[in-house]
Amino acid sequence: MSVTIYDLAREAGVGIGTVSRCLNNHPSVSAETRAKVLDVVKRLSYQPHAYAQRLASKKTNTISAIIPFFTNYFFIQVLQGVQDKAAELGFDLILYGVNNPSQAEYYLRRSLQRGHVDGVMFFSMSLPESYVPKFQQIRLPLVLVDAYHPEFDSISVRNLEGATMATRHLLKLGHTNIAMINASLSTQPARDRMEGYRIALAEAGLPFRNDRVFISEIGKQDGFNREAGRASMEDLIGKNSGKDRATAVFIASDVQAMGALEGAAELGVRVPDDLAIVSFDDIELAQHAQLTTMRQPMYEMGVLALEKLFARMKSPDSAPSLTTFLPSLIVRRSCGASVPSEQLV
Amino acid sequence: MSVTIYDLAREAGVGIGTVSRCLNNHPSVSAETRAKVLDVVKRLSYQPHAYAQRLASKKTNTISAIIPFFTNYFFIQVLQGVQDKAAELGFDLILYGVNNPSQAEYYLRRSLQRGHVDGVMFFSMSLPESYVPKFQQIRLPLVLVDAYHPEFDSISVRNLEGATMATRHLLKLGHTNIAMINASLSTQPARDRMEGYRIALAEAGLPFRNDRVFISEIGKQDGFNREAGRASMEDLIGKNSGKDRATAVFIASDVQAMGALEGAAELGVRVPDDLAIVSFDDIELAQHAQLTTMRQPMYEMGVLALEKLFARMKSPDSAPSLTTFLPSLIVRRSCGASVPSEQLV
DNA sequence: TGAACAGTTGGAAGCGCTTCCATGAATATA
DNA sequence: TATATTCATGGAAGCGCTTCCAACTGTTCA
Numbered sequence: 001m002s003v004t005i006y007d008l009a010r011e012a013g014v015g016i017g018t019v020s021r022c023l024n025n026h027p028s029v030s031a032e033t034r035a036k037v038l039d040v041v042k043r044l045s046y047q048p049h050a051y052a053q054r055l056a057s058k059k060t061n062t063i064s065a066i067i068p069f070f071t072n073y074f075f076i077q078v079l080q081g082v083q084d085k086a087a088e089l090g091f092d093l094i095l096y097g098v099n100n101p102s103q104a105e106y107y108l109r110r111s112l113q114r115g116h117v118d119g120v121m122f123f124s125m126s127l128p129e130s131y132v133p134k135f136q137q138i139r140l141p142l143v144l145v146d147a148y149h150p151e152f153d154s155i156s157v158r159n160l161e162g163a164t165m166a167t168r169h170l171l172k173l174g175h176t177n178i179a180m181i182n183a184s185l186s187t188q189p190a191r192d193r194m195e196g197y198r199i200a201l202a203e204a205g206l207p208f209r210n211d212r213v214f215i216s217e218i219g220k221q222d223g224f225n226r227e228a229g230r231a232s233m234e235d236l237i238g239k240n241s242g243k244d245r246a247t248a249v250f251i252a253s254d255v256q257a258m259g260a261l262e263g264a265a266e267l268g269v270r271v272p273d274d275l276a277i278v279s280f281d282d283i284e285l286a287q288h289a290q291l292t293t294m295r296q297p298m299y300e301m302g303v304l305a306l307e308k309l310f311a312r313m314k315s316p317d318s319a320p321s322l323t324t325f326l327p328s329l330i331v332r333r334s335c336g337a338s339v340p341s342e343q344l345v
Numbered sequence: 346m347s348v349t350i351y352d353l354a355r356e357a358g359v360g361i362g363t364v365s366r367c368l369n370n371h372p373s374v375s376a377e378t379r380a381k382v383l384d385v386v387k388r389l390s391y392q393p394h395a396y397a398q399r400l401a402s403k404k405t406n407t408i409s410a411i412i413p414f415f416t417n418y419f420f421i422q423v424l425q426g427v428q429d430k431a432a433e434l435g436f437d438l439i440l441y442g443v444n445n446p447s448q449a450e451y452y453l454r455r456s457l458q459r460g461h462v463d464g465v466m467f468f469s470m471s472l473p474e475s476y477v478p479k480f481q482q483i484r485l486p487l488v489l490v491d492a493y494h495p496e497f498d499s500i501s502v503r504n505l506e507g508a509t510m511a512t513r514h515l516l517k518l519g520h521t522n523i524a525m526i527n528a529s530l531s532t533q534p535a536r537d538r539m540e541g542y543r544i545a546l547a548e549a550g551l552p553f554r555n556d557r558v559f560i561s562e563i564g565k566q567d568g569f570n571r572e573a574g575r576a577s578m579e580d581l582i583g584k585n586s587g588k589d590r591a592t593a594v595f596i597a598s599d600v601q602a603m604g605a606l607e608g609a610a611e612l613g614v615r616v617p618d619d620l621a622i623v624s625f626d627d628i629e630l631a632q633h634a635q636l637t638t639m640r641q642p643m644y645e646m647g648v649l650a651l652e653k654l655f656a657r658m659k660s661p662d663s664a665p666s667l668t669t670f671l672p673s674l675i676v677r678r679s680c681g682a683s684v685p686s687e688q689l690v
Numbered sequence: 691t692g693a694a695c696a697g698t699t700g701g702a703a704g705c706g707c708t709t710c711c712a713t714g715a716a717t718a719t720a
Numbered sequence: 721t722a723t724a725t726t727c728a729t730g731g732a733a734g735c736g737c738t739t740c741c742a743a744c745t746g747t748t749c750a
Contacts, residue, residue: 002459002483004736015700020738028698049460051405052736054396055705062439069425072629076421080414083442087451094407095440097428106432114347115394115706138347258633284417285633288603349706360730365708373728397706400735460736695748703740710733718725 003046012040023048060118063309064094064111066104067123070221071146073283074124074298078145081302082121089310091118101125112140119309121145127152141312145305148188153308154322155301159189159280162294162327163196164203166278167250169292169329171204173337175248175276179212179240181232181260182252183223190215190222193252193280211239212246229256233263240275248276248335254286254293257334261289272336282330292335294327301325348391357385368393405463408654409439409456411449412468415566416491418628419469419643423490426647427466434655436463446470457485464654466490472497486657490650493533498653499667500646504534504625507639507672508541509548511623512595514637514674516549518682520593520621524557524585526577526605527597528568535560535567538597538625556584557591574601578608585620593621593680599631599638602679606634617681627675637680639672646670 005023009016014033021029022037029037040046054060065082067075079095086093094117096107104122108131111120119141127142127149135142136151144154170178180197183190198208214236216228229251240246251257257279264271271277279286282295304323312318331337350368354361359378366374367382374382385391399405410427412420424440431438439462441452449467453476456465464486472487472494480487481496489499515523525542528535543553559581561573574596585591596602602624606616614620624631627640649668657663676682 002736006736009700016737017700017702017739018698021699024738030698033698047457047459049400049736050458051396051399051460052705053738055394055400055707055735056737056739058705058738060396069421072418072421076414076417079440079442080444083440087448092439092455093441094437095424095428096438097424099425103432110437112392113395114392115396285630288630289633347706351706354730361707362709362730362732363728366729369708375728378728394706397735398708400705400737401707401709403708403735691750693748693750695746697744697746699744700742701740702742703738705736705738708733708735710731712731713729714727715729716725716727719723720721 002049003044004049005046007044008037008040008046011044012037054115058115060115061090062092062094062117063119063121063306064096064107064117065121065123066096066098066107066111066125067121068104068125069097069099071124073285074146074281074296077298078123078302078305081299081304082306083302085303085306089306091306101128105131112138114138118313119143121305121309122147139316141309141316143305143309143312145301148322150320152320153312154320155305155308156322156324157296157301158324158326159192160196160199162280163193163250163252164200165196165327165329166280166294167197167200168203169331169335169337170248170250170276170278171200171206173248173276173335176204176206177212177244177246177248178206179214179236179246179249180252181229181236181249181256182213182215183221183228183256184215184217187222187224190224190252197250224253224255226255226259226262229253229259230263231259232256233260234267237264237267237269246275248278251277251279254279254281254283254291257291257293258285258289261291261334271334276336277334278329279334280327282327286330287332290333292332292337293330295330296327297325347394348389349394350391352389353382353385353391356389357382399460403460405460406435407437407439407462408464408466408651409441409452409462410466410468411441411443411452411456411470412466413449413470414442414444416469418630419491419626419641422643423468423647423650426644426649427651428647430648430651434651436651446473450476457483459483463658464488466650466654467492484661486654486661488650488654488657490646493667495665497665498657499665500650500653501667501669502641502646503669503671504537505541505544507625508538508595508597509545510541510672510674511625511639512542512545513548514676514680514682515593515595515621515623516545516551518593518621518680521549521551522557522589522591522593523551524559524581524591524594525597526574526581526594526601527558527560528566528573528601529560529562532567532569535569535597542595569598569600571600571604571607574598574604575608576604577601578605579612582609582612582614591620593623596622596624599624599626599628599636602636602638603630603634606636606679617679621681622679623674624679625672627672631675632677635678637677637682638675640675641672642670 005019008019098104124146148154214232216231217223219225219227280294350364443449469491493499559577561576562568564570564572625639
């Protein structure tokens, strides 16, 4: 049927051990023999059987990525980084796209299956605590991306600093009354982004006021969605009159900002003239909507995730590392800065 | 180290054959024995070794998807369909995201590796002819999605009919001078969409005029990109004056339409008042930009792709099937229809 | 001249499973 | 009672590879 190393061995007049050594670039094969064997390999167009190799060598050359679909553009971008690096390192990538935490758990279990994958990447969700010992027991490398756990390698974005940068930008543009639209404070990113906002205000000697923070938790994703953004904006505009009027708002995510833009347009509030906006994430829509926003280096995060996984395979006992990325400010029209410096396109 | 069926067999006081039969729901095991074995399985928290199973059974329970990243939203949507169905059928999905045809070929070869996957899905690119015999020889199931080849199962969208529907919609709104912005005619979709446009015009007794079709091939993807759309729109507007003025345009894709909108805005042409627009694809941006467009059932296509692959595994000898999906008209603001009927959100 | 050693090589064992065949027990049939 | 027939079961063989160990060939050195 298909060509095996036994066929190669017979054809080349050598033993199967020698054939295997040739295929795996083992040093102790004479140049002559190697050439002979490789010639036969080519002639019979031999292809190794992936699973036989994996069974015998106890390495799978495969990793899995558990990643929620709802992150959309983030999903694609980060996946490109992962995929490119995986190809470079010769790994196959099993994709487990999920829509909810219970699906994620299912795939965690599946990834933990003995000999299934050499490593796991877990994205944008908090790791259920019950899986911590399981990964540690079988010593399966795990990297968290856009998430954090002290026991594992993690990669995340510095939400606090990013929020500070965003708010500082509005301050630099002369705004002194800056509101915030946030998502549920039950999530760490929302808390961090609010803290960053608070810090920037404090730096400028401005008070942090609870009545300037608008939070809606309607819809999915703890309020990180379009409808919640819209509701918050309507709320804000309803209360935004008189001399105490906010002239700018920092919005915790681009998707919320998209909804907020709709709400503002509907209520006749012009952006940026009546209200300047800076948000967070730089999803694809942000460019089209001309949102000034904090960009996360998604592709780079994907690449680094795989690098960390690889490093962990090499040295399983090193201490868990945390790498944080500083988001960068992308200036577009929504903040009202005079010279939009869109460099990306 | 890890628990094997030998451990189970010893612990349960049965043979390894019996254990294996229990695990695989083979009928000829007494209920009593089965219960005993399954109890031990649970007690030792046994996990089968994936690759040992695969080597012995000669089935991988894995499929690969070769899919270009540049399709963006299509990518995510269709992948969700694939993933959901794969989970249901118990398959693992190896994702090979690519950015160019040579990467695609690399992964085709990899997928063809003996015993690597049980089936392959190939998206949105034309299959290199040299791979046709390779798949046929080793009888590896292959499904083409958003693509077509007579020798394989294919799923595609009826571009011609979709274009006709789009153009008809503009006609129904009273337009009699309708232009088209297209991409390179070297691609089948571009040809089909133009033919559909032509047919709708003919139905209405209107002439097809070459000077009303604007094609730019700048940038990537044979002109299916933002810059090309913008260039074409600028070209159109430059030539659009006098009584021979086009009042509507059918644009071959949403991404082109996004660029076209920018160009129109810059040149002071209002959409839809001065120029009505209908485009094609219904990517995520389309909703935000309020583009009236032809929606492709992406999720459904993903599900069907996996169903076809599965069917092909069951009966390798049936004739190749082609399924086409009819896109549906999503009415938003860009066409100027009085009552936007956005049902999706 | 013989011992020690490095460089190659062949092939058995083993990875953990599925499957087939032989066997034995239990039941049905003449 | 003797003989089929069915149902469960144990375990060897085999999937295609890697790896280890033994063995064989030359060389080198005392």
